[in-house]
Amino acid sequence: MRRPIVIAGGGIGGLSAALALARVGLRSIVLERRAEPAEAGAGIQLTPNAGKALAWLGISAAAVDAVSVHPERLDIRSDRSGRRLATMLLGASAAERFGAPYRTLHRADLQQLLLAAVRRIPDIDLRLGTELAAVQREADGASLATVSGGRPREIRTDILVAADGVRSTARQAIPGARDAVFTGRVAWRAVVPIAAAPAPSDSIGIWLGGSGHIVHYPVRGGRELNIVAIVREPPEARPADATNFLSHFSSWSPSAKAILAPPSAWTRSPIMTLDPNGAWTGGPVALLGDAAHTVPPYLAQGAAFAMEDAVTLATSLARRPDDLSAALEDYRTARFHRTRRLSAAATQAGRIYHMGRATSWTRNLALTIAGPLLLHRYDWIYRWQPPG
Numbered sequence: 001m002r003r004p005i006v007i008a009g010g011g012i013g014g015l016s017a018a019l020a021l022a023r024v025g026l027r028s029i030v031l032e033r034r035a036e037p038a039e040a041g042a043g044i045q046l047t048p049n050a051g052k053a054l055a056w057l058g059i060s061a062a063a064v065d066a067v068s069v070h071p072e073r074l075d076i077r078s079d080r081s082g083r084r085l086a087t088m089l090l091g092a093s094a095a096e097r098f099g100a101p102y103r104t105l106h107r108a109d110l111q112q113l114l115l116a117a118v119r120r121i122p123d124i125d126l127r128l129g130t131e132l133a134a135v136q137r138e139a140d141g142a143s144l145a146t147v148s149g150g151r152p153r154e155i156r157t158d159i160l161v162a163a164d165g166v167r168s169t170a171r172q173a174i175p176g177a178r179d180a181v182f183t184g185r186v187a188w189r190a191v192v193p194i195a196a197a198p199a200p201s202d203s204i205g206i207w208l209g210g211s212g213h214i215v216h217y218p219v220r221g222g223r224e225l226n227i228v229a230i231v232r233e234p235p236e237a238r239p240a241d242a243t244n245f246l247s248h249f250s251s252w253s254p255s256a257k258a259i260l261a262p263p264s265a266w267t268r269s270p271i272m273t274l275d276p277n278g279a280w281t282g283g284p285v286a287l288l289g290d291a292a293h294t295v296p297p298y299l300a301q302g303a304a305f306a307m308e309d310a311v312t313l314a315t316s317l318a319r320r321p322d323d324l325s326a327a328l329e330d331y332r333t334a335r336f337h338r339t340r341r342l343s344a345a346a347t348q349a350g351r352i353y354h355m356g357r358a359t360s361w362t363r364n365l366a367l368t369i370a371g372p373l374l375l376h377r378y379d380w381i382y383r384w385q386p387p388g
């Protein structure tokens, strides 16, 4: 490879890709259109597979732990009664079972860890405030039109890694790539001081109901609580939504409603899905993270899978430095089945979470019987190992 690999997007996927490429000795340029890549004011669950990917990328467990919580358990509750249906033990037992802890943290803290690591590596050229505007495939790579501070520029590269998210620009350069579609649901998110919220600082809570579901967990060392409420709404925001969306929960138990009461400001994100069966690679372009496979967030895996993609892409390129298109095909093959399985599992989880009154009793019974063994259903996700 003669020229640095260009990565479009400096989100979790793009920064992870840059770190992974550096680890196998490959130079990269990261184009990020935002002047300062600031993650939304929200938390993120970093499941054990994500922790193992981060370690492979060179981010020490101690550094991640310094900004994370290791929740002791995950409690699943029913909407109206507030009854606890099942508890999955996390904490030390999950860390032992999966080889890394189950963590929760603030997205901004994760972004800072990745950015700091990127900035320490001279082989990574991070270009903030630079947008990828168009991609032209060529016989020996790609020509990229970029815009920075209003000034157009051209960059030529052997490989473009498109980590530019669910509305990827670079995806247009791949024949057979699909576009993301709206799932019919919207996520409302907020972070509040833990003292203001009637929720535990040592565990994850999930509340299930026909009109939506609520997830909450501690971030910032347990000082703040991240709250996510998923409801069925149109994709576009309307001015009154922020107050109206609480009406979806009017028949829920007082304990559930009390968790939604403290936030004074919410952010709103339509939940999208992108069928992973479309093409992910075309000539010198490879999709990564949400650009390749946006998965509804019901199993908390989008960022984890973007990191796994990054590790796999870098190792594929390192194995076949003289045949880049074969290396990109190896990457897609290595990731495809796992990603397709995740996409199906997340879609099914959404159906189970949002069962209506007529059928939810069967779900509640099944959850109560399965109890702590529920976690074992996700062995195939959490036991993922990066290459040695």
Ligand SMILES: Cc1cc2nc3c(=O)[nH]c(=O)nc-3n(C[C@H](O)[C@H](O)[C@H](O)COP(=O)(O)OP(=O)(O)OC[C@H]3O[C@@H](n4cnc5c(N)ncnc54)[C@H](O)[C@@H]3O)c2cc1C
Pocket (backbone or CB within 6 Å): 008, 009, 010, 011, 012, 013, 014, 031, 032, 033, 034, 037, 043, 044, 045, 046, 050, 130, 131, 132, 133, 163, 164, 165, 166, 167, 168, 169, 187, 189, 228, 269, 271, 288, 289, 290, 291, 297, 300, 301, 302, 303, 304, 305, 306
């Ligand atoms: C409600 C919700 C909760 C979630 N919870 C979890 C969770 O707990 N755990 C988990 O693992 N995942 C979770 N996810 C999923 C996770 O947030 C995403 O999968 C992940 O952030 C995708 O990262 P990415 O880098 O692929 O894309 P993005 O984060 O979208 O990053 C893309 C980057 O590319 C930049 N960009 C876009 N276009 C261009 C361009 N043309 N030129 C230059 N730059 C460009 C953008 O500015 C952005 O910085 C959740 C998602 C949602 C919606």
